[in-house]
Amino acid sequence: MSTLNFKLRQAPVATVDLSALIPAKxxxxxxxxxxxxxxxxxxxxxxxxxxxxxxDAIVISGGSPLLDYVGAGLDGGSITVEGPVGAYAGRGMRSGRLDIRGDAGAYLASNARGGIIHVTGSAGSFAGGARPGDKFGMLGGTVVVEGDVGERAGERMRRGTIIARGKFGAAAGSRMVGGTLWTETGFGPRPGPLLRRGTLIGPKVDDMLPTFADCGRVDPVVLRILSRSVAQTLGALAPKALPIIVHKFAGDQATIGKGEILLTG
Known part of the structure; x- marks a missing residue:
C-alpha cells in the first residue's frame, strides 16, 4: 500500500489547521x-x-497539541499520527481510520458520521460533543480511547460509540440524544445531565444525579447485540463482552428520561 509521509520539522508556535491533509483532498x-x-x-x-x-494511507511523524483538525472530513483510507494532536481531530469524519499515538485535544470526533478513531493516550473535553453552532455532536462511527476522556463527553451526541479504557470526566453524556458511552473504569461525577436518550455503560459512577430512577438489576438483550457488534467492528481493539445482568438507572427524569446508565460492577 502506498503511503504519503509528513515528517514534522519543527513544533508549531500557534494552532495549525491540518484538515487539508486527507487522501481525498x-x-x-x-x-x-x-x-x-x-x-x-x-x-x-x-x-x-x-x-x-x-x-490510501497518510503518516504524520511527530505531533503537537497545536495541530488541530487532524483527519477532519476523512472519508476513506487511513491517517496515522505518531504523537499528540490538538482539538477537533476526526471532526466530520465519514469513513476510514484515524490512529493517534498520543493524546487528543477537545472535541475529538465532533460531528463525525462514521469510521474508526483510536487514541493511545487520553482525550480532552467534549469528545464526540457538539461545538458551538452545531445541532448535534457525534452522528456515527466508533472511537476508542486507551486513557481517560475529559468532561462532558458526548455533549448532544446523536449516534455512535465512544469507548474509554480509562475514566470519563464529569457530566459525561450531557444533553445526549442517542449513542453509547462505554467505560471500562468508571464515570466521574454526575453523568447524564439532561440525557434524553442514549446509553452510558461502566462499572461505577462517582456521584449519581438524583434525577435518575433506580430500576434495579435487569437483563437487557441489547447489550449482547452491542458486544457482538463492537467486536465485529473493532476486532482486537474491542473491550470485553458486557455481563448479562446490569444495574439500570433511567433518566434524566428532568427531561424525557428515555436514557439509561447501566452499571456493570
Missing amino acids: LAGLSTGDIEELPLGALKVADLFDVSGTLG
Missing part, C-alpha cells in the same frame, strides 16, 4: 503541489518534510 497532486498547500499563514513545507507516494 490530496488526490492528483504532486509532492511539490502538496508542499505549497496553505496551512493558514504557513505552507505545508514550512512545517513538514513530505515523502512517499499518495495512496
Whole structure:
C-alpha cells in the first residue's frame, strides 16, 4: 500500500489547521503541489518534510497539541499520527481510520458520521460533543480511547460509540440524544445531565444525579447485540463482552428520561 509521509520539522508556535491533509483532498497532486498547500499563514513545507507516494494511507511523524483538525472530513483510507494532536481531530469524519499515538485535544470526533478513531493516550473535553453552532455532536462511527476522556463527553451526541479504557470526566453524556458511552473504569461525577436518550455503560459512577430512577438489576438483550457488534467492528481493539445482568438507572427524569446508565460492577 502506498503511503504519503509528513515528517514534522519543527513544533508549531500557534494552532495549525491540518484538515487539508486527507487522501481525498490530496488526490492528483504532486509532492511539490502538496508542499505549497496553505496551512493558514504557513505552507505545508514550512512545517513538514513530505515523502512517499499518495495512496490510501497518510503518516504524520511527530505531533503537537497545536495541530488541530487532524483527519477532519476523512472519508476513506487511513491517517496515522505518531504523537499528540490538538482539538477537533476526526471532526466530520465519514469513513476510514484515524490512529493517534498520543493524546487528543477537545472535541475529538465532533460531528463525525462514521469510521474508526483510536487514541493511545487520553482525550480532552467534549469528545464526540457538539461545538458551538452545531445541532448535534457525534452522528456515527466508533472511537476508542486507551486513557481517560475529559468532561462532558458526548455533549448532544446523536449516534455512535465512544469507548474509554480509562475514566470519563464529569457530566459525561450531557444533553445526549442517542449513542453509547462505554467505560471500562468508571464515570466521574454526575453523568447524564439532561440525557434524553442514549446509553452510558461502566462499572461505577462517582456521584449519581438524583434525577435518575433506580430500576434495579435487569437483563437487557441489547447489550449482547452491542458486544457482538463492537467486536465485529473493532476486532482486537474491542473491550470485553458486557455481563448479562446490569444495574439500570433511567433518566434524566428532568427531561424525557428515555436514557439509561447501566452499571456493570
